[in-house]
Amino acid sequence: MTPSALALNRFGLGARPDDAPPADxxxxxxxxxxxxxxxxxxxxxxxxxxxxxxxxxxxxxxxxxxxxxxxxxxxxxxxxxxxxxxxxxxxxxxxxxxxxxxxxxxxxxxxxxxxxxxxxxxxxxxxxxxxxxxxxxxxxxxxxxxxxxxxxxxxxxxxxxxxxxxxxxxxxxxxxxxxxxxxxxxxxxxxxxxxxxxxxxxxxxxxxxxxxxxxxxxxxxxxxxxxxxxxxxxxxxxxxxxxxxxxxxxxxxxxxxxxxxxxxxxxxxxxxxxxxxxxxxxxxxxxxxxxxxxxxxxxxxxxxxxxxxxxxxxxxxxxxxxxxxxxQPASAKFKSPWDWTISSLRALGRSTVPPARAAALMTQLGQPVWRPGSPAGYNDLAATWAAPDALMRRVEVAQGLVQEAGAGIDARSLAPRVLPGALSEATASAIARAESSGTALALLLVSPEFLRR
Structure with a gap:
């Protein structure tokens, strides 16, 4: 992952389609x-x-x-x-x-x-x-x-x-x-x-x-x-x-x-x-x-x-x-549900979400806002969020977000803009072979590169 991609995705909240990778x-x-x-x-x-x-x-x-x-x-x-x-x-x-x-x-x-x-x-x-x-x-x-x-x-x-x-x-x-x-x-x-x-x-x-x-x-x-x-x-x-x-x-x-x-x-x-x-x-x-x-x-x-x-x-x-x-270029951090949701919405160009929808999304993904259940807060480790059932929920949410986004977003051109210097050949190929534009977009949101920062 390039320094620009790290700045946008590791230190920031995820790139938006119109974000130019920072020169410095x-x-x-x-x-x-x-x-x-x-x-x-x-x-x-x-x-x-x-x-x-x-x-x-x-x-x-x-x-x-x-x-x-x-x-x-x-x-x-x-x-x-x-x-x-x-x-x-x-x-x-x-x-x-x-x-x-x-x-x-x-x-x-x-x-x-x-x-x-x-x-x-x-x-x-x-x-x-x-x-x-x-x-x-x-x-x-x-x-x-x-x-x-x-x-x-x-x-x-x-x-x-x-x-x-x-x-x-x-x-x-x-x-x-x-x-x-x-x-x-x-x-x-x-x-x-x-x-x-x-x-x-x-x-x-x-x-x-x-x-x-x-x-x-x-x-x-x-x-x-x-x-x-x-x-x-x-x-x-x-x-x-x-x-x-x-x-x-x-x-x-x-x-x-x-x-x-x-x-x-x-x-x-x-x-x-x-x-x-x-x-x-x-x-x-x-x-x-x-x-x-x-x-x-x-x-x-x-x-x-x-x-x-x-x-x-x-x-x-x-x-x-x-x-x-x-x-370090390796994407070592697995995104929490909050990180992933915000970066997905930013990648899709969303600037607002109905409040009730936002609250429901985080509940669906297992990280309801201000509700960790303990004063220790939510865990910051991959093992907490990378279980198979949690990943399946992300697939379901990704499909829903893509449907809400509507037609007109080309995942092939979007992928390198939101993952500058980080898009693998395997993910680019999977997006290109997708049976529909919606499937391609959902694949981008649940790709290994997008799940990490």
Whole structure:
């Protein structure tokens, strides 16, 4: 595969029929760091996080005030409204990927959204899942990792998904009051603390203990959703001192003095600076862009840059682009269903897809948007997506996409434009021998070269 093809397909989201292969692939990728639009047109009509949290708060208040027999109906109405917001956000995400002039950065948005995964398998977050990508991931994808991390873990979708909004310090004023009244206390919840350490920063088997998780969870108490005034002020996060566990905390051998909201932020700052975090982030980026087993030298180079710059993400991206190890001609990465769907639609010249159709496609292919089922997100390895039944679903979807595209697309002329320098003689021959133009086009979309990037 030529460097131009790699820029379009490995680093980008797939070539479009009218895309000219970049004469200077590295410069083309670097230029996108300056041209990226954090909130593109497709996202602008959607409700933003403060408005969605207001809907959540209204639902919660209505449930508390309603008679027992009416509460399920209120929740069901909220879920229906949330489903509408979810589908609209899937449509916006898809349209952005199809229309973007900065596909490398758009791919980074998808990467970080999966790194900080939430899942609408937990139905009550369905309305705010898309707004997390719009308001927490997109604005910070070209900033500092610490800022991206804070925006993601303090977004209402994450606070609800990992039950942080339910966490209360046992010795906090609110916890003590509940005990005095002999009420069932909500208690300390460790989910967010554990996932920040295990998934977002240090990584598994990096030396932290269960006591570190518990202590960090105590520091995080008080981090919750904004109150009823949030929509008016534009707030998406609130610290409630009455929920916060008092006292100093010891995490990974370091003592953090009582400091309210700043206590947990100080822990996070040190987690970001830890060598294990640099290695974890570097390995995930290299695995996503280069190979399931990325070159150790590339991982170390990215980790060193992360550490040297204090987690400046554009510096890490520039190091990735500059490394010859990221430009090996073999297409080592098997496309996930999302990657493959977006690259197929781009190859067919599509710029929009009805939102409900986009959501249904991803469900059919086994990678529904913002629904990985686990805080770990979707796996980035070929073994997850290359099973025979999954490939058969791609064949079925390819046939459907070709039918939607209609007549007039010549696969023989399209193939070298969307796979510049990568089209094999075997695939070109199969396309030429196809019994119909539609079959030829479907063969292109499920060819070995198109399935990889």
């Amino acid at each position: 692939p590295q410069r083309w990728l670097l230029s996108q760091l300056e041209a990226y639009e954090p909130l593109p047109a497709a996202w602008k009509p959607l409700r933003r996080t403060p408005a969605l949290v207001d809907v959540w708060n209204t639902m919660q208040r209505s449930v508390r005030q309603a008679p027992e027999g009416q509460r399920s109906g209120i929740r069901e109405a909220y879920l229906r409204e949330g489903r509408t917001d979810y589908v609209a956000a899937v449509g916006a995400r898809t349209a952005s990927a199809l229309q973007t002039a900065t596909p490398f950065v758009e791919r980074l948005v998808h990467f970080w959204s999966n790194h900080f995964a939430v899942s609408v398998d937990k139905p009550l977050i369905i309305g705010v899942a898309g707004s997390m990508e719009a308001d927490a991931i997109r604005p910070h994808v070209l900033g500092r990792f610490e800022d991206l991390l804070l925006a993601a873990v303090r977004h209402p979708a994450m606070l609800l998904f990992l039950d942080q909004a339910q966490s209360i310090g046992p010795r906090s004023p609110m916890g003590a009051r509940s005990e005095e009244r002999q009420q069932r206390a909500r208690g300390l919840n460790e989910n967010l603390a554990r996932e920040i350490m295990e998934l977002h920063t240090l990584g598994v088997r990096s030396g932290y203990t269960q006591e570190d998780v518990t202590e960090f969870a105590r520091a995080l108490t008080g981090w919750t959703l904004p109150g009823d005034a949030g929509a008016a002020t534009g707030a998406t996060f609130r610290f409630v001192p009455a929920l916060h566990e008092p006292g100093a905390r010891t995490v990974l051998g370091r003592v953090y003095a009582e400091g309210g909201e700043e206590q947990a932020k100080a822990v996070i700052r040190d987690l970001v600076a830890a060598p294990a975090t640099a290695q974890h982030i570097a390995r995930k980026l290299a695995r996503h862009f280069v190979a399931d087993e990325p070159p150790a030298a590339l991982v170390q180079k990215l980790a060193d840059t992360f550490t040297r710059t204090g987690g400046d993400l554009p510096s890490v991206y520039r190091e990735l682009i500059a490394s010859p190890l990221a430009w």
